[in-house]
Amino acid sequence: MVWQFFATLGLTGLLEVGLVYMMTVQTHSNFGNILVRNVYTAPLVLYLIGGAIVVAGLVAATSYYMLRRQHNQLAKRLATISAGQYDAPILAKQAQASAVLGEDVAGMLEALRQKMIRLQREIERYSNTPVLVAGVTKEEILTQERHRLARELHDSVSQQLFAAMMMLSAVRSVMTAQDPDNAMLKQITTIEGVINEAQAEMRALLLHLRPTTLEGKTLKAGIIALLQELQTKIKIKITWELADVSLGAAIEDNLFRIVQELLSNTLRHAKAQSLEVYLKQIGNAVVLRVVDDGVGFEPENADTTGSYGLSNIRERAASLGGTAKVISFPNQGTSVEIRVPITKEVADD
Template identity: 45%
Template sequence: MRLSTKVNRLTTSLQNTENARILNSQEIVKQERRRIARDLHDTVSQELFASSMMISGLSQSLDGLETDQLKTQLLAVEEILGKAQNDLRVMLLHLRPTELEDRTLEQGLAMILRELTDKSNIGVTYHKSIGKLPKVIEDNLFRIAQEFISNTLKHAQATRLEVYLQEKETEVELKMVDNGRGFDLNVARELSYGLTNIQERVDDLAGTMTFLTSLGNGVSMDIHVPIVKGKEDGKN
């Protein structure tokens, strides 16, 4: 009877834990949808509307414009459309699957960094020395890297991104550095959902993170996650 009672308690506890996990996942999805809708409204939608209004105004007054005036207006439209395109790249990069599917972490990072190089003016340096890690570590580090890259594209105005991925005997290190404009870290900790999300993922992995930045001096993120070795395949 005592054993049966204990099993029932354990079963109830597991069910409650699973229900909490499902509810938490659903809430995360809702938050992401709201964030994406807000970003689309605040950036791309307004930029496209402004471009449309400018082009409409140009078409109506085309005959009365000097060549220099027309060129200035078209350059302004081009700049706005370029910003809208960049904002869409950020969102599409952020919406990539959070899991690596059949890729390793090394391969997944190479994929998104290659896309970053192809679709932006940011120069990328990628140094790696790593094997296959436990899936939970790989998926979380992949998502962390996506978050950092999204922030670099959206806010940093950087021209260079450095990524270092290294496996050591008892831990894996992910270091990412950009040369962007940086920010006030104390303010960002309160306002940035992305930074909070990164910290929570690092905490879930029992890792440590050093985050350094200041206005005008870029951003440096250095994460260390412990690796527990198993008896059969060398990793748990």
């Protein structure tokens, strides 16, 4: 804007001087005398300089306003495309985009929008196509293996942990009755705490190994069943607000799997007292949000430490053409929001 101001200032000054010079030629007056002649209370040259500055300032301000307007409009449209809201009203205003951004830029934005829509459709088509291994789908193989691991862990490790806890409780009761001040009681309490944590890890792992598909249920019904089962196993306050959303089977299975992974993370790491789950449709997108009041963490360090497995959740969201946003602070809980766009074909179905 600075160079434009000075360029306009120079051109305006030259134009004013030229006009004054033409007047002096026509009136056969002295050019220098005209410039220094007082008009009202100041020489004419000061009025010429002031006028040039005002014109240059107006031109620079107008150019700056137009550029800012173009920048804001372009930023809004790019942010809308980045969020996956390809059918948003702001993107449908092609005439306005051409007027503000120019036909070339508006045309490129529209081409980008159409390309993103095509990519989203291809992702959904690929997600709904089963991958076969020796005549069996990959999901069926994974589900069978998860069932087998869950049964073995429940029948062996989980039962052994429960038996160890019962024996320790019996030993502690006997020792407390015989000698309440026994120093070994503190160590037994510590061991009980370790076993309790191991049992919590085992419950989280068994939850993680549940079937990866909804098995004929709707997404809402599957999540409610999962949360109700969780309430029977651990002491945690769970609230949910789930809307009936209709998506492709593969997309619903992936969202269900994301809920499983988030619940598993909450059980293993968050140490939360309450958990909230929301599922709703906002515009042309489905939003899934899981919030807990646990210990929280630093999101930038989560992937490097591997404690929350958020990279897997982000990959699943990206495979659906969506996004995953994580907000967390130490000792202030965690909020994970998954946003998946709905293409026109799915919405029509």
